[in-house]
Amino acid sequence: MSLLSVEGFSLSFVQYETGLRRRRLEVITDLDLEVDAGELVAVVGSSGSGKSLLAHAILGVLPSNAAEGGRIAYDGAPLDAARRTALRGREIALIPQSVTFLDPLARVGAQAQRAADLVGVTDPAGAARTAFRRLDLGHSVADRYPHELSGGMARRVLTATATIGIPRLVLADEPTPGLHPAVVTETLGGLRLMADRGAAVMLITHDLLRAVEVADRIAVFYAGTTVEVAPAAAFTGDGAALRHPYTRALWQALPQHGFTPLPGAQPPPTDLPPGCLFTDRCPLVVPECRQARPAARQVDQSLVRCIRA
Amino acid sequence: MLEARDLRFRYRRDDPWVVDGVDLCVEPGEVVGLRGPSGRGKTTVARLLAGYLAPDRGRVLVDGAPLVRGGQPVQLVSQHPELAVDPRWRLAEILAEAGPVDADLLDALSIARGWLDRYPHELSGGELQRVTVARALLSGATYVVADEVSAMLDPITQAQIWHVLLDRVRRGGIGLVAICHDDPLLDVVAGRVVDLSAPVRVAARS
Numbered sequence: 001m002s003l004l005s006v007e008g009f010s011l012s013f014v015q016y017e018t019g020l021r022r023r024r025l026e027v028i029t030d031l032d033l034e035v036d037a038g039e040l041v042a043v044v045g046s047s048g049s050g051k052s053l054l055a056h057a058i059l060g061v062l063p064s065n066a067a068e069g070g071r072i073a074y075d076g077a078p079l080d081a082a083r084r085t086a087l088r089g090r091e092i093a094l095i096p097q098s099v100t101f102l103d104p105l106a107r108v109g110a111q112a113q114r115a116a117d118l119v120g121v122t123d124p125a126g127a128a129r130t131a132f133r134r135l136d137l138g139h140s141v142a143d144r145y146p147h148e149l150s151g152g153m154a155r156r157v158l159t160a161t162a163t164i165g166i167p168r169l170v171l172a173d174e175p176t177p178g179l180h181p182a183v184v185t186e187t188l189g190g191l192r193l194m195a196d197r198g199a200a201v202m203l204i205t206h207d208l209l210r211a212v213e214v215a216d217r218i219a220v221f222y223a224g225t226t227v228e229v230a231p232a233a234a235f236t237g238d239g240a241a242l243r244h245p246y247t248r249a250l251w252q253a254l255p256q257h258g259f260t261p262l263p264g265a266q267p268p269p270t271d272l273p274p275g276c277l278f279t280d281r282c283p284l285v286v287p288e289c290r291q292a293r294p295a296a297r298q299v300d301q302s303l304v305r306c307i308r309a
Numbered sequence: 310m311l312e313a314r315d316l317r318f319r320y321r322r323d324d325p326w327v328v329d330g331v332d333l334c335v336e337p338g339e340v341v342g343l344r345g346p347s348g349r350g351k352t353t354v355a356r357l358l359a360g361y362l363a364p365d366r367g368r369v370l371v372d373g374a375p376l377v378r379g380g381q382p383v384q385l386v387s388q389h390p391e392l393a394v395d396p397r398w399r400l401a402e403i404l405a406e407a408g409p410v411d412a413d414l415l416d417a418l419s420i421a422r423g424w425l426d427r428y429p430h431e432l433s434g435g436e437l438q439r440v441t442v443a444r445a446l447l448s449g450a451t452y453v454v455a456d457e458v459s460a461m462l463d464p465i466t467q468a469q470i471w472h473v474l475l476d477r478v479r480r481g482g483i484g485l486v487a488i489c490h491d492d493p494l495l496d497v498v499a500g501r502v503v504d505l506s507a508p509v510r511v512a513a514r515s
Contacts, residue, residue, distance in 0.1 A: 046435055046462070046463035047434050047435045047461075048433040048436075174461075177460050177461045179490070180347050181492075208464055250463065253464035253468040255491070255493040259468050259472075259497050260468060261472050
């Protein structure tokens with residue numbers, strides 16, 4: 001079994017409307033994902049597809065009105081609430097999206113040292129120095145404040161600080177939007193390096209093309225469901241090696257691969273169709289698609305949730 | 310024609326110029342890309358073109374006349390739609406402020422009618438960005454400045470939004486300035502590109 005194993009994971013929020021009327025909002029219906037040590041798996045999909053919520057579930061930081069189904073296992077055992085609390089920040093690390101996660105009033109070396117102290121390493125100062133060296137941050141960088149760093153350096157400081165306890169599982173949540181291409185390359189290269197040194201890395205991103213360059217496999221989420229997990233090599237040419245029609249549509253919407261927009265929008269959690277969640281936009285839809293949610297199955301190298309694949 | 314002539318701008322008097330001598334022009338029916346590394350003043354140029362900021366030197370002209378505040382010949386669509394809408398207005402009100410709602414436009418942008426009763430925080434970033442694009446087009450503006458409008462969107466939503474904008478350009482309706490990090494996207498959407506990273510004039514500092 002992989003280091004991280006997510007099977008049939010679902011998530012709903014219980015909300016109170018007027019008075020005591022409750023409603024359940026099913027935000028994740030059926031997620032499957034495996035990430036093993038030494039592997040970088042990218043998770044792509046539009047906003048609202050459940051990417052960040054899955055990361056929050058793994059870290060145990062969901063709000064209290066969240067109800068989970070299915071299972072998440074880590075290192076061979078269920079990842080229950082107690083293990084999530086015990087492991088996060090130590091074995092399981094989050095690299096946050098925004099550099100606003102750094103304290104603007106403290107030198108970055110001191111922030112890294114504080115992080116090392118919190119995860120309980122014996123020599124926090126040494127660990128901070130080592131972490132900076134590992135990410136190719138020069139000695140003088142530790143004395144700077146966040147506003148004195150370039151965008152790329154700030155990213156590396158965030159990565160160094162988040163991974164100071166040498167985590168076995170790294171979750172990177174949208175680390176690159178709006179960055180200059182050279183900084184994107186640098187940031188993603190850092191994640192690849194962590195995987196090559198033995199960590200399991202889950203990269204949440206909108207940037208499919210860059211994900212294909214660094215990932216081993218790509219998981220595609222749609223409306224809270226894993227529709228396909230394909231090897232990165234399948235994302236090539238006109239997308240013929242991709243199995244799910246949504247994955248192909250994502251690929252063919254890229255400026256380099258046709259720039260073809262698929263009409264429509266992802267269904268909201270309040271209005272999920274009874275059958276396959278992609279039916280109202282799918283070019284291959286047949287009546288059976290509307291009857292039941294398709295199960296995930298293996299087709300060639302890919303896991304795919306489509307009866308027409 | 311929307312024209313920027315030798316635009317210069319800095320946020321404080323003693324700072325170096327953020328925008329240092331930018332020339333640019335766009336006519337209805339064309340897309341001009343604006344590219345450059347972070348910190349080279351792309352967003353500041355966008356705000357100058359749309360009249361959110363006044364240049365320290367140089368001018369912004371619409372058909373030869375200076376840009377007047379309060380008129381809406383130039384609309385800005387920002388990278389952060391959640392900062393560009395009033396959080397206390399429902400989306401129907403946000404759209405109505407720009408002009409009568411055009412059902413075909415909402416369909417082209419895949420804006421579900423159910424969204425219109427909601428408040429901005431009840432939509433995802435991609436959903437809200439479709440609404441701010443609709444608002445810019447409903448306003449009847451002749452020029453639209455699109456500042457990294459699809460940087461945080463998935464490829465399908467990105468392609469949907471750009472196809473609507475380009476369709477409006479092709480029909481001669483608007484001139485578009487596309488500010489973007491993503492070279493492959495600019496290659497597809499822009500007729501020509503102004504590169505802010507190329508000749509940087511060294512600011513005179515004493």
